Amino acid sequence: MNTASSRTEAEREREFLANYDPHQYAPVAVTVDVAAFTIREGTLSVLLVQRAAPPYANAWCLPGGFLSPDQSGRFPDLASAAAMRLAKETGLTSEVAGADDRLARVHLEQLASYGTPRRDPRMHVISVAYVALAPDLPEPVAGEGTLAARWLPVEEAASLTLAFDHNQILADALERARGKLEYTSLATAFLPKEFTISQLRKVYEIVWGEDLTPSVFRRKVHATAGFVLATGQHTAHGGAGGGPRAVLYRAGGQALLHPAIEREATTVRRLGIDEAVSS
Amino acid sequence: MNTASSRTEAEREREFLANYDPHQYAPVAVTVDVAAFTIREGTLSVLLVQRAAPPYANAWCLPGGFLSPDQSGRFPDLASAAAMRLAKETGLTSEVAGADDRLARVHLEQLASYGTPRRDPRMHVISVAYVALAPDLPEPVAGEGTLAARWLPVEEAASLTLAFDHNQILADALERARGKLEYTSLATAFLPKEFTISQLRKVYEIVWGEDLTPSVFRRKVHATAGFVLATGQHTAHGGAGGGPRAVLYRAGGQALLHPAIEREATTVRRLGIDEAVSS
DNA sequence: AGAATAGTGTCTGTTAGACACTATTAG
DNA sequence: CTAATAGTGTCTAACAGACACTATTCT
Numbered sequence: 001m002n003t004a005s006s007r008t009e010a011e012r013e014r015e016f017l018a019n020y021d022p023h024q025y026a027p028v029a030v031t032v033d034v035a036a037f038t039i040r041e042g043t044l045s046v047l048l049v050q051r052a053a054p055p056y057a058n059a060w061c062l063p064g065g066f067l068s069p070d071q072s073g074r075f076p077d078l079a080s081a082a083a084m085r086l087a088k089e090t091g092l093t094s095e096v097a098g099a100d101d102r103l104a105r106v107h108l109e110q111l112a113s114y115g116t117p118r119r120d121p122r123m124h125v126i127s128v129a130y131v132a133l134a135p136d137l138p139e140p141v142a143g144e145g146t147l148a149a150r151w152l153p154v155e156e157a158a159s160l161t162l163a164f165d166h167n168q169i170l171a172d173a174l175e176r177a178r179g180k181l182e183y184t185s186l187a188t189a190f191l192p193k194e195f196t197i198s199q200l201r202k203v204y205e206i207v208w209g210e211d212l213t214p215s216v217f218r219r220k221v222h223a224t225a226g227f228v229l230a231t232g233q234h235t236a237h238g239g240a241g242g243g244p245r246a247v248l249y250r251a252g253g254q255a256l257l258h259p260a261i262e263r264e265a266t267t268v269r270r271l272g273i274d275e276a277v278s279s
Numbered sequence: 280m281n282t283a284s285s286r287t288e289a290e291r292e293r294e295f296l297a298n299y300d301p302h303q304y305a306p307v308a309v310t311v312d313v314a315a316f317t318i319r320e321g322t323l324s325v326l327l328v329q330r331a332a333p334p335y336a337n338a339w340c341l342p343g344g345f346l347s348p349d350q351s352g353r354f355p356d357l358a359s360a361a362a363m364r365l366a367k368e369t370g371l372t373s374e375v376a377g378a379d380d381r382l383a384r385v386h387l388e389q390l391a392s393y394g395t396p397r398r399d400p401r402m403h404v405i406s407v408a409y410v411a412l413a414p415d416l417p418e419p420v421a422g423e424g425t426l427a428a429r430w431l432p433v434e435e436a437a438s439l440t441l442a443f444d445h446n447q448i449l450a451d452a453l454e455r456a457r458g459k460l461e462y463t464s465l466a467t468a469f470l471p472k473e474f475t476i477s478q479l480r481k482v483y484e485i486v487w488g489e490d491l492t493p494s495v496f497r498r499k500v501h502a503t504a505g506f507v508l509a510t511g512q513h514t515a516h517g518g519a520g521g522g523p524r525a526v527l528y529r530a531g532g533q534a535l536l537h538p539a540i541e542r543e544a545t546t547v548r549r550l551g552i553d554e555a556v557s558s
Numbered sequence: 559a560g561a562a563t564a565g566t567g568t569c570t571g572t573t574a575g576a577c578a579c580t581a582t583t584a585g
Numbered sequence: 586c587t588a589a590t591a592g593t594g595t596c597t598a599a600c601a602g603a604c605a606c607t608a609t610t611c612t
Contacts, residue, residue: 009336013400016333020401023306026348030307030394030405054295057288067394067405069305075403078394113392113407115309115346115357121292122299124354126309126346126405128392198591216575218592223573237584243590244582259573477564495602497565502600516611522563523609538601 033064035173056163188251196246312343314452315411335442467530475525
């Protein structure tokens with residue numbers, strides 16, 4: 001297109017960048033916060049940390065922190081920053097691979113960004129929030145700058161007054177997680193590498209808080225190619241109160257569910273009658 | 280919880296904030312970019328602007344800019360910043376209300392944030408991207424700092440090399456817009472206040488690039504209560520090549536579609552056969 | 559008149575949910 | 586043995602897509 005003037009353009013670009021001063025504008029900060037969910041003792045739980053320093057000292061909040069460069073001045077990308085925050089609080093670093101692959105199997109996805117003015121009293125802060133779905137992770141260890149770190153049942157966490165606007169972020173993250181189970185195969189992210197259909201069903205029941213018909217659920221799962229892959233193996237024992245040994249499956253990669261497995265909250269009436277607008 | 284020490288805590292928080300220096304950290308910038316879609320001349324089009332200054336001088340990109348405070352030092356929230364960018368480039372300011380309500384009816388939603396290192400050569404920049412769906416808007420006027428502003432058919436826009444990572448943002452925004460038509464009533468955002476079912480169907484056909492069976496589509500729309508509201512009025516003329524006058528409808532508020540109106544790209548096979556994993 | 563469009567009705571194969579039923583294993 | 590669980594099969598009402606059909610209006 002503009003190849004004719006490309007040389008001078010390139011020069012101009014170089015000159016511009018050499019003279020650019022990033023400090024000339026009003027300061028804005030970016031934080032990355034993570035709403036990490038796991039299933040512990042039959043309950044959907046979220047990872048919270050207790051703040052040691054102001055602002056909101058002593059208050060609980062989602063793990064997170066300022067996006068900042070490493071020693072060599074390089075910034076991580078947003079997803080890496082979120083993964084680092086999570087690893088720090090759970091005490092599971094991805095460097096210790098092999099020893100525990102649970103952190104490697106964590107599903108991490110961006111939720112949304114929050115930038116309401118005065119959501120942070122220090123300065124204008126944009127928070128990029130992530131949602132993490134994880135198999136049963138160990139009890140977290142409080143990292144530097146935090147008094148404590150805990151898995152809390154989501155209802156309990158939502159009833160607390162969290163720092164900043166983290167109640168809002170938590171609510172949005174919960175809705176995202178619940179909704180995603182409907183149309184993706186992400187429920188497997190809550191389970192160990194091998195699992196049974198019953199365990200998979202329990203994930204849905206716990207996350208949604210409603211019971212599903214076992215046989216219907218089983219058919220729906222098998223109706224989506226690539227949701228689960230049979231290993232050919234069986235569990236060592238039958239169900240808790242008896243029953244045959246169940247077939248073990250593995251997660252079959254990311255799959256979109258068609259049709260979706262719907263929760264009741266989503267199953268809305270379809271009356272099909274337009275309300276007339278009186279002119 | 281910590282009411283016992285709340286006074287001293289409050290004092291500590293005040294003291295901390297008084298001494299806080301926002302400039303002590305490495306600078307990060309936040310931009311807000313908008314992928315605004317509209318339907319012009321039977322084609323899904325996106326609003327692009329041509330950059331006047333480095334970096335990427337002369338290149339086309341999505342309208343957007345740095346998140347910065349106004350004269351009184353106050354930052355807008357992210358959605359307002361996006362709306363301002365859009366208003367500036369379309370020449371339609373929301374202050375001129377009454378004269379034209381089309382801008383007021385624009386649907387604006389957050390898409391995602393982009394923070395890949397070196398996506399901006401000036402410094403580390405996090406871009407919060409928004410998607411806008413708008414009824415047929417006027418030809419844009421180039422704002423300050425831009426050489427030109429145009430509506431471009433999305434295929435044409437996607438074939439250009441846009442500045443920064445805006446090709447990626449555009450692709451994500453397109454997929455968001457196409458997907459959202461499936462399970463929400465947002466298609467009405469592309470239409471004037473009153474419209475016919477055929478016009479609504481054309482929106483789907485244009486955005487998805489596939490034909491829909493008129494009678495099936497009509498039933499699906501009416502099957503979702505609250506999608507459209509009959510006004511009782513009819514169009515002044517029949518269809519282009521003849522036909523009765525169509526009933527006029529208005530958008531019936533935000534509705535979730537159940538069942539969804541699916542495009543072919545989403546209709547996947549459901550074979551229901553697990554591939555066995557060989558040990 | 560002819561063609562295109564708006565809108566309704568009908569037919570048929572598919573599917574969802576419910577539930578019966580068998581087989582297997584824990585206690 | 587009894588109860589609980591894994592997994593399969595069957596029945597039925599509802600629904601999706603296809604398409605026939607009528608009515609209306611433009612050219």
